[in-house]
Amino acid sequence: xxxEIQPAKPARRSTTYRSEPHVRVRYRAPFALRCGALLIDYxxxxxxLTLSIIVARxxxxxxxxxxxxxxxxxxxxTAIGALVDMVVLGGIYGQxxxxxxxxxxxxxxxxxxxxxxxxxxxxxxGYPLSLLMFGFGFLLAAINPSGRALHDLxxxxxxxxxxxxxxxxxxxxxxxxxx
Numbered sequence: 001x002x003x004e005i006q007p008a009k010p011a012r013r014s015t016t017y018r019s020e021p022h023v024r025v026r027y028r029a030p031f032a033l034r035c036g037a038l039l040i041d042y043x044x045x046x047x048x049l050t051l052s053i054i055v056a057r058x059x060x061x062x063x064x065x066x067x068x069x070x071x072x073x074x075x076x077x078t079a080i081g082a083l084v085d086m087v088v089l090g091g092i093y094g095q096x097x098x099x100x101x102x103x104x105x106x107x108x109x110x111x112x113x114x115x116x117x118x119x120x121x122x123x124x125x126g127y128p129l130s131l132l133m134f135g136f137g138f139l140l141a142a143i144n145p146s147g148r149a150l151h152d153l154x155x156x157x158x159x160x161x162x163x164x165x166x167x168x169x170x171x172x173x174x175x176x177x178x179x
Contacts, residue, residue: 026111027161028147029104034159040098041085049078086123091116095162105162118155126151 052074059070085096094105094113106114106122114122130137130150137150141159148158
């Protein structure tokens with residue numbers, strides 16, 4: 001009689017950890033959270049612009065040279081703030097101020113950091129195209145299974161929830177009585 005070869009049973013894994021520390025998990029960003037992050041970014045920029053207009057009005061508004069200059073400087077500072085927030089911070093860290101606040105991250109589709117060129121394309125080309133389509137480019141993130149909006153599809157990026165290592169408390173072993 002020849003012995004039959006049986007496949008070995010796989011070893012049981014410990015159930016104390018739900019995920020291994022070297023495994024990276026990506027979660028699709030919810031549409032409402034993406035809207036909140038964008039709203040925070042635009043509130044920040046509107047605040048800069050509003051403060052510059054207040055300063056310009058205090059200096060005499062557009063009727064005097066100082067007031068007109070303060071308005072122009074405010075517009076320039078707001079444009080620089082928008083580029084720093086949405087392009088530089090988004091490209092280097094993968095997060096704008098709004099995305100950092102809401103716990104979201106911009107990544108390439110392969111999981112790497114987006115880079116400044118992609119975020120520039122995303123911001124300068126993708127956002128206006130999304131708006132020109134009556135906002136449908138933004139709403140695409142709500143109906144697209146991958147959660148990508150038009151500006152994400154154009155730039156090859158995806159917005160995900162930030163990965164946080166395993167937040168579940170380790171299980172405790174029951175205490176044994178007697179020693």
